[in-house]
Amino acid sequence: MTTALSPVDPDSYRALMAAHPGGVAVVTTDDGLGTPYGFACTAWCGVSLDPPLLLVCASTTGSTLPVLAGRGWFAVNLLHGAGRRAADAFAHRDAGRFSAVPWRPSPATGLPLLPEDAHTAAECRVHRLDPVGDHTVIIGEIVRTTTTRGADQPPLLYGMRRYATWPVP
Template identity: 45%
Template sequence: MTDPAVRTPPAPQATAGGFRTMMSGFPTGVCIVTSADLDGTPRGMTCSSLCSVSLDPPTLLVCLRAGSPTLRAVLDTGRFTVNLLHEGAREAAELFASGDPERFALVPWERSPEAAGPHLVRDAHTIADCEVTLTQRTGDHVTVFGEARAIRQEQERPPLLYGLRQFRSWSAA
């Protein structure tokens, strides 16, 4: 029971800046989500909003910015690839976060006919090709659920992490 004579100041309102600061204190792994649009143009963006959902079937979710060309390609094709970045892939993470339209000309990648999207074989430690099973828009992002259809380990290297608005290696953490 609280004493009515003791006044508690009201909690400050949540703002976009305050929320961003709060979430920067929650380090996470880094991936690049890739797909190709209907004419075959590769699309991709850096993403730290990735979460496992289910083991059976193997399902994950990614949160992609509404209006992004990558999201449009994912929604149009119903497929995407998650490239989990290793500790040496900071430049790729920054490139795909920059919006540079030439990003795919600046990194090595490959895409076989059965792949859901471009595979960043130099920069990824593990790659998962996924099929979209559900989407949900919330605010300025869309949560895309994907069932992993193929998983391929590329390299045995520690993951790249992002927190406090900085990239770090697992080894340094």
């Protein structure tokens, strides 16, 4: 027997999502004139090997999504354990987030990269945008990856409402 059920409330949803850690990334783009935009996220994953696709989820009310959609390009900066300052800077809607962390434009695409806080970056061309609820699923085709000097550090994780790093063997 099936009964009509209502969706869980926002607090229950947040508690569910906080209970399982995820890797922290900062998604970046620019307006084509050099002004950078970005946000922190743990909602990202691989999608396909052939073609090489990944996805990230962006709030529909954030300032980055319309710029990313217009530009058609974005980078996913995967943070290492010492990259918490970037996670904190990009977790809030603050116009000064790029002044809080060192960044540089990619020589290939011009996208903002965070070489001191990320162990790896994937530069992507937008493959598809799918609005879902209060977010948009962005699927990107990976055209370039960069590994930085932080590659030997464990990844930054976020779960249970706190940061942690992968244990080093």
